[in-house]
Amino acid sequence: MKKIPHRLYLTEEQMPKQWYNLRADMRELPDPMLNPATFQPVSEEELYPIFCKQLAHQEMDCTTRYIDIPEEIQDFYKMYRPSPLIRAFNLEKALGTPAKIYYKFEGNNTSGSHKLNSAIAQAYYAKEQGLTSLTTETGAGQWGTALAEACSYYNLPLTVYMVKCSYEQKPFRKAIIETFDGHIVASPSNTTNTGRAILEKDPNTTGSLGCAISEAVEKAVTTEGCRYVLGSVLNQVLLHQSIIGLESKTAMEMLDEYPDIVIGCAGGGSNLGGLIAPFMQDKLTGKASPRIIAVEPASCPSLTRGRYAYDFCDTGRVTPLARMYTLGCGFIPSANHAGGLRYHGMSPILSKLYHDGYMEAVSVEQTKVFEAATLFAKQETILPAPESSHAIRAAIDEALKCKETGEAKTILFGLTGTGYFDMNAYSSFLNGTMTDTIPTDEELEKAFGELPKIPGIQ
Amino acid sequence: MKKIPHRLYLTEEQMPKQWYNLRADMRELPDPMLNPATFQPVSEEELYPIFCKQLAHQEMDCTTRYIDIPEEIQDFYKMYRPSPLIRAFNLEKALGTPAKIYYKFEGNNTSGSHKLNSAIAQAYYAKEQGLTSLTTETGAGQWGTALAEACSYYNLPLTVYMVKCSYEQKPFRKAIIETFDGHIVASPSNTTNTGRAILEKDPNTTGSLGCAISEAVEKAVTTEGCRYVLGSVLNQVLLHQSIIGLESKTAMEMLDEYPDIVIGCAGGGSNLGGLIAPFMQDKLTGKASPRIIAVEPASCPSLTRGRYAYDFCDTGRVTPLARMYTLGCGFIPSANHAGGLRYHGMSPILSKLYHDGYMEAVSVEQTKVFEAATLFAKQETILPAPESSHAIRAAIDEALKCKETGEAKTILFGLTGTGYFDMNAYSSFLNGTMTDTIPTDEELEKAFGELPKIPGIQ
Ligand SMILES: Cc1ncc(COP(=O)(O)O)c(C=O)c1O
Ligand SMILES: Cc1ncc(COP(=O)(O)O)c(C=O)c1O
Numbered sequence: 001m002k003k004i005p006h007r008l009y010l011t012e013e014q015m016p017k018q019w020y021n022l023r024a025d026m027r028e029l030p031d032p033m034l035n036p037a038t039f040q041p042v043s044e045e046e047l048y049p050i051f052c053k054q055l056a057h058q059e060m061d062c063t064t065r066y067i068d069i070p071e072e073i074q075d076f077y078k079m080y081r082p083s084p085l086i087r088a089f090n091l092e093k094a095l096g097t098p099a100k101i102y103y104k105f106e107g108n109n110t111s112g113s114h115k116l117n118s119a120i121a122q123a124y125y126a127k128e129q130g131l132t133s134l135t136t137e138t139g140a141g142q143w144g145t146a147l148a149e150a151c152s153y154y155n156l157p158l159t160v161y162m163v164k165c166s167y168e169q170k171p172f173r174k175a176i177i178e179t180f181d182g183h184i185v186a187s188p189s190n191t192t193n194t195g196r197a198i199l200e201k202d203p204n205t206t207g208s209l210g211c212a213i214s215e216a217v218e219k220a221v222t223t224e225g226c227r228y229v230l231g232s233v234l235n236q237v238l239l240h241q242s243i244i245g246l247e248s249k250t251a252m253e254m255l256d257e258y259p260d261i262v263i264g265c266a267g268g269g270s271n272l273g274g275l276i277a278p279f280m281q282d283k284l285t286g287k288a289s290p291r292i293i294a295v296e297p298a299s300c301p302s303l304t305r306g307r308y309a310y311d312f313c314d315t316g317r318v319t320p321l322a323r324m325y326t327l328g329c330g331f332i333p334s335a336n337h338a339g340g341l342r343y344h345g346m347s348p349i350l351s352k353l354y355h356d357g358y359m360e361a362v363s364v365e366q367t368k369v370f371e372a373a374t375l376f377a378k379q380e381t382i383l384p385a386p387e388s389s390h391a392i393r394a395a396i397d398e399a400l401k402c403k404e405t406g407e408a409k410t411i412l413f414g415l416t417g418t419g420y421f422d423m424n425a426y427s428s429f430l431n432g433t434m435t436d437t438i439p440t441d442e443e444l445e446k447a448f449g450e451l452p453k454i455p456g457i458q
Numbered sequence: 459m460k461k462i463p464h465r466l467y468l469t470e471e472q473m474p475k476q477w478y479n480l481r482a483d484m485r486e487l488p489d490p491m492l493n494p495a496t497f498q499p500v501s502e503e504e505l506y507p508i509f510c511k512q513l514a515h516q517e518m519d520c521t522t523r524y525i526d527i528p529e530e531i532q533d534f535y536k537m538y539r540p541s542p543l544i545r546a547f548n549l550e551k552a553l554g555t556p557a558k559i560y561y562k563f564e565g566n567n568t569s570g571s572h573k574l575n576s577a578i579a580q581a582y583y584a585k586e587q588g589l590t591s592l593t594t595e596t597g598a599g600q601w602g603t604a605l606a607e608a609c610s611y612y613n614l615p616l617t618v619y620m621v622k623c624s625y626e627q628k629p630f631r632k633a634i635i636e637t638f639d640g641h642i643v644a645s646p647s648n649t650t651n652t653g654r655a656i657l658e659k660d661p662n663t664t665g666s667l668g669c670a671i672s673e674a675v676e677k678a679v680t681t682e683g684c685r686y687v688l689g690s691v692l693n694q695v696l697l698h699q700s701i702i703g704l705e706s707k708t709a710m711e712m713l714d715e716y717p718d719i720v721i722g723c724a725g726g727g728s729n730l731g732g733l734i735a736p737f738m739q740d741k742l743t744g745k746a747s748p749r750i751i752a753v754e755p756a757s758c759p760s761l762t763r764g765r766y767a768y769d770f771c772d773t774g775r776v777t778p779l780a781r782m783y784t785l786g787c788g789f790i791p792s793a794n795h796a797g798g799l800r801y802h803g804m805s806p807i808l809s810k811l812y813h814d815g816y817m818e819a820v821s822v823e824q825t826k827v828f829e830a831a832t833l834f835a836k837q838e839t840i841l842p843a844p845e846s847s848h849a850i851r852a853a854i855d856e857a858l859k860c861k862e863t864g865e866a867k868t869i870l871f872g873l874t875g876t877g878y879f880d881m882n883a884y885s886s887f888l889n890g891t892m893t894d895t896i897p898t899d900e901e902l903e904k905a906f907g908e909l910p911k912i913p914g915i916q
Binding site: 006171172380420426 | 464465467470536537548574607634836837838839840876
């Protein structure tokens, strides 16, 4: 038997040189995105005003199994990757479980999350195409930070539409984005038609992620040399995040291990889609059959309680439509500290896999998540992000089941980031003021009622 | 020639199993600590009421060259170590320097700094001795966080005296310490005689590090089963931090490299003392002659403008006296964002080495430090702590000298931590409100005037 180290880092030589495109191995593909004006499937060219060409291509490419990671991106990855695969020896001991728990830790970079993996790729392709600026939105702030880092590396001006309540509540996130030269606009703003319209209706609105997306897209398509980039949901983002799973699989192979269960938190689905990619490949191709579990907050349960339907990716209803599990683009989740898990929809790829039975999903309540987070922090000495702690919760629950059954299962989960900027949430948990809010069936029905009507489809 | 990776991690097998005690190779030892009541050298036993026995022993042990790291501590180290040795390829390119810049990054753990290396050792020995609680002080908060992590790991109750202005300005630091079960008291407090006396004189005082030390020591010596622990300055802390230097040296050897210049920031001297330990050994034993540079803030210039004299380690004048470079224990540095570099004195070991010409020191101004910090962040995608950025500044200055002379020197510096909790400082730099404050000669003379008078010595 191999001696299992606490942390396993691959060498640079062992790092993946290609991303893995899960779609190439799917028996059935996700339904195509639709043009919001014509309800016809969008073509790659139709995406060019929004995304740069290579990214539009990656978005549509369902057949190329492995896609070379450009050398420049590989070099950037080497500044903070490989990320460690960690054996949770102490957590196992504290739980008294026979299960073997591994986690892939993506928080060891300044953006504090896995988001940098896609941010650098998107900035690279934009630069390569000769674009002169980018826009995006950010809610909790991790994506905005990651993209600002990537853009400052390529000297590419970036405008970040930051949901107004985050803008006001998270001055530190603002500061870190500005340290990397990102230009921040509180959304809704008077820099776009969408923003002006919303402000006119409600000057005191605190904004929403969907609205910030609408503003960022509008700004991109109306500015010369500018494109929009998004940190989750999209196929291209899952593609870039496959580096998480590829590294994990190589590391586990070095340890003669293979996961019985792979667990990840799911906001828009990018880290989960990346982590599970090579394991899902095994499952799709019949080589292995790990259980794969998506974990979402009970306050925003798109997989566990949403509809599998065509919906807009934003509140302003300007983006293409995607078929996905969704709570309706008008659904506003109640205040929830895991800001990165408050999206109404879910990656179309993951939605399809879930729909076809390749993946499970569970939803967990916030207070239970923070119980898991604080236990984990004390045992493993990493302060996890609230988002990531959803995966910790589910991993602990599975490990406790093993304790009951006596099974020594191998569990792998994704620890996507650190919680340094979420201390308000930790405080509210510690002082007992944190609450759980779960949408009622009536609230969900109301949101479903606003799903777009598409002639002949839904 | 070896291919140089961006980040080099040792394997677990390569990790040091012993700390290195620099004093064993010093030609002349630091002068002994003095009992503040008798002005006689303190004995190991006299330290027992303050420090646990093993730590008191390490404090006094000037002869054992290598000291075994207990297995339990080695196991804890494996949760977050080895820390990477990173080649700053991008920074070099941005500077256009022929110099090769390496840095040892100690910020990849939740405490965000090197402080955890000594915190876990101190908590371990306390637990081993059967102690039932610990006290400490914290200014900026890194040490308090690290010690809380270590104590929660050993289920050892901890009281942290946190300088009142930090307590009020840094609610997030408070929250993270509480997440690890640390009990925080704003200092000065009415839990000690020292605190009550200070509050009586000035109820609105915002506190000082020196005062928090006095309170923590008083609390420890008046509580059954309780001891005091300190995160810097002491010989034992430098001993534990030698792991930084030992790992660095092994990693550089693997790359066939040896530093011409070793640079570290210096607050109380613990990271610097740890980083330079094996290189200073080479220098003391005539095997090599690297330049060694301590970097301190111009606002608190203990080495560059202080006196080499016996002084108290705290403001309340309750601790033993140490001969060190000091600005006087009554010196209060002006508000300076690098909270971890605001100590009036300097490690007696480093003071002696500096006094004897084995080490250089420079002082740098805060705005220049943040210029370096933001440049570094953009090139290396790590947001450095303000303290650590002092070392970055000096490393950049040395690299720029190489650019002028055309010399391809090898520079190694210590990147002690991350700046997530220091975004106020980054903001004030970005918006141009950051200022530099340098004490006048008169201010220093006044503080020197209050140095303790010791019959027959000073
Ligand atoms: C730390 C962290 N984890 C997870 C997520 C969820 O995003 P995704 O589902 O795209 O991985 C986010 C999103 O902001 C995040 O910041
Ligand atoms: C990140 C960091 N670097 C450096 C220091 C300075 O301490 P020392 O001189 O003991 O290494 C501190 C002290 O708090 C710190 O937090």
